[in-house]
């Protein structure tokens with residue numbers, strides 16, 4: 521459908537239209553295939569809605585015609601929300617009140633079905649900025665895990681970009697596909713999900729020197745550096761997210777040893793919330809203290825050598841025995857049971873079906 525002023529104007533952009541007919545503005549999913557229209561206007565069946573009670577406790581529900589949200593404190597009918605604007609406050613059968621809002625990306629990734637640990641929103645934000653993920657960029661990512669980072673990367677590259685995400689485990693790929701399709705209301709036009717080990721599969725799918733940005737979130741990024749350096753364009757950015765300092769150090773040494781990268785930069789981000797009420801203004805007592813470290817470098821032009829301070833080999837360099845130490849067990853990675861993975865994949869598929877149903881209705 522060709523967008524026209526009638527079908528692209530939204531109440532949020534035109535307060536006069538919203539005042540006259542707030543619920544009559546049908547979103548045009550075809551004109552905005554990656555879900556911009558789905559994030560606006562009145563709440564619709566198939567959508568996820570986040571309910572927050574007076575104590576700040578949150579529940580996420582998927583709206584269905586005639587649906588009900590039951591707690592030990594009464595019943596809320598989905599009809600009280602469908603067709604109404606975001607941000608309304610509704611009361612259940614026992615008089616308990618809830619604030620209703622569409623989940624933001626940061627809320628969605630923390631509540632979606634997952635198999636592996638996800639990249640937290642604070643780190644996804646850093647990755648997008650520090651790796652300079654731009655609209656239209658050609659990006660590769662591995663592994664996909666639950667697809668949390670893929671969602672942020674897709675938001676950043678947009679419809680004109682290209683994200684190819686590699687995952688070596690089929691169950692994780694299935695969970696990620698479900699989550700991405702739920703988030704965007706269907707397949708994202710810029711996304712390709714490739715099953716396989718990045719070190720082997722990257723060269724089969726991307727020509728040497730054609731990838732703008734590479735993002736690795738995996739146990740052993742050093743095993744993939746050769747393939748990534750080959751795929752990256754000169755000036756391209758590699759960023760790796762790792763959970764432990766031992767992985768960080770091995771990744772840094774492997775980047776230096778490869779010789780095709782600039783001197784790597786390493787950092788972490790801590791976000792501390794604040795309690796701000798009247799004169800009681802202080803940091804929150806609790807915070808997410810550690811998630812992971814980021815390490816980033818750029819691809820040199822072929823045949824060039826990086827400029828960096830000369831180092832002497834020291835006895836702190838790795839021995840061959842040390843290099844055997846990076847096993848999932850040694851790094852404290854917990855195995856996920858097949859049963860849990862199957863359940864997460866089922867939930868992700870079912871949510872994606874609801875979201876697709878809603879997009880079709882739109």
Ligand SMILES: C[S@@+](CC[C@H](N)C(=O)[O-])C[C@H]1O[C@@H](n2cnc3c(N)ncnc32)[C@H](O)[C@@H]1O
Pocket residue numbers: 636637638639662663664665666667668669670686687688689692716717718719737738739740744
């Ligand atoms: C921590 S999870 C990724 C989480 C993901 N970034 C997210 O935000 O949801 C790591 C994933 O990398 C995958 N993986 C590890 N090594 C890989 C490789 N060499 N190629 C492809 N996938 C790999 C694992 O199977 C696992 O699913």
